[in-house]
Amino acid sequence: MIGWYIHHQGRGHLHRATAVAHAAAARGTQITGISSLAEPADWPSAAGWVQLARDDTPMEDSPMPQSTGQPRGGTGDGGPDLAGPDLDRPDDGGPVQGGFRAPTAAGTLHWAPLHHPGLRRRSAQLSAWIDHAAPQLLVADVSVEIALLARLHGIPVITVALPGDRSDPAHRLGYSVSTAVVGMWPAQATGILTGAPAVQALGGLSRFTPAPRDARPASPSTGHHDTGRPSTGHPSARAEDPSLEVLVLSGAGGGAVPPAAVAQLRRTLPKARLRVLGGESGWEDDPWPLLQRADLVLTAAGQNSIAEVAASRTPALVTALDRPHQEQQHMLAALECGPWPAVRAPEAGDSAGWDRAVAQVLQLPGADWESWCDGAAALRFAELLDALLPTPAPPTAAISHAEDSSEVLR
Structure with a gap:
């Protein structure tokens, strides 16, 4: 089982995921779509879909935590800080950007606005799915925060890189926790991306079959x-x-x-x-x-x-x-x-x-x-995913390991 996070902006992320999901299904590998988008009609029927809450709804729907009236920084009696978050600190309420509070965590992330119920809900939804489905891999196309959350659950991550200057701290963090970083362009397209240490170029991926x-x-x-x-x-x-x-x-x-x-x-x-x-x-x-x-x-x-x-x-x-x-x-x-x-x-x-x-x-x-686009990029991506799937340990190896462990404990 593989999960594939699909960014909701535009149509390219969804088209790409759908093409690879069909190529993978033909090889016997199921990919579950994960997105705030609704499941498309052409998603492979047996693959499954997890629809996440949106994390970009107006913050008016998410009131700030109320102060207890105690002085900021503590209760005034030397005990623990029970006054709630210090709203003057960047990580606890500001600065406000477009109505969202500290969405980049001082430049470390791309989008994680404080106290947003949609962000909290979608993170819990993804965690619950990971716990239930136990995926072997997760493709992030594309979100640094989703990649980090999956990796923190012990799930290997494949990040789909986009063109541009991606040398900012958030992108570098996402690349660093990824097992592989792939680019949907040919290897000849030099200079298309800066900021990623190594990218596997798979070629341009279209949902349409090239025709002479x-x-x-x-x-x-x-x-x-x-x-x-x-x-x-x-x-x-x-x-x-x-x-x-x-x-x-x-x-x-x-x-x-x-x-x-x-x-x-x-x-x-x-x-x-x-x-x-x-x-x-x-x-x-x-x-x-x-x-x-x-x-x-x-x-x-x-x-x-x-x-x-x-x-x-x-x-x-x-x-x-x-x-x-x-x-x-x-x-x-x-x-x-x-x-x-x-x-x-x-x-x-x-x-x-x-x-x-x-x-x-x-x-x-x-x-x-x-x-640029030879019609085989989706298949190459599916083959890469199969190659990155962990190989189950043979039963004899598992028994031998258990016996070795028991010897150590004696």
Whole structure:
């Protein structure tokens, strides 16, 4: 039995866990999902799901402990401190950040707000599940606090690392207690992560099976199939092609491709059929047919978005959103240094730069995404989990150990 903690932000963590859970189930290994998200319909039926309480609800729901009226620091008679927490100390009530009290424990953790009932409840829920299920491993994707709690219960932890500068104390603590740290990017993506001592790169993981460009579906408007070959015509001529299909892919995890960039792309390709997914335009649960038909994708540099674009073998314009730990800046820099068909989107308003970038992207072979996402990352992850499962001691060894122990006690 393996537990897998799934962060609720965005969809990438859930998509990744679901893909690996199915790959593991095919190998006879069950993974129980653990998240504040509800169980998805496509989670393996026999694997199980533990829904945790939320720890980010407003603190108005969690009143501060009431003072007894005694002087701070003691009862005044030299006895034990019964006055409750000292609210002037950072670890006992402040500072307040966004309505949450000391959530980082002075920078040691990422999210553990004081006196929050949801945090207390979810910690108890995870502890109860560990006690009942006795998992052999727990995957943290991703939470330093969950990793620590599992390790404190004696459960080996595999941490899924994200791109960016993760050299802060909390990340380093999470990596240090982990049996393994994995990254869902290819080994060639150098510089994508700083702060982890060693990472096993498993490749980009998409919920979709990569398909060659010549196997893509026909456009519903033209009936034409993409051949998968770069255009031999002049780039500017292809940019004027009214059959060109362009997709803007914004993530669902708290950021979207800037509207100014979308507007600039429309001006650069005025005749193209352009569709926006995500952000304020609404999400499509199954963007795969649109990705497969697209000649060009404009996407934010989110890990899941890049994996799904790579699986579709569609050349991409990529913009880096401002995310914690410079996550997307590191992702985009890694893409630029590798062989992948991705070009940095210019600043909005740089019309000449957009003309050049679009012309360049339309000439790139989408097949070059294969080394980023080859369709086998979920299987590699499942194989890694199997390799890390503890091997039960043979009965003879257990008997011998018991006999040795009895000799010592005599």
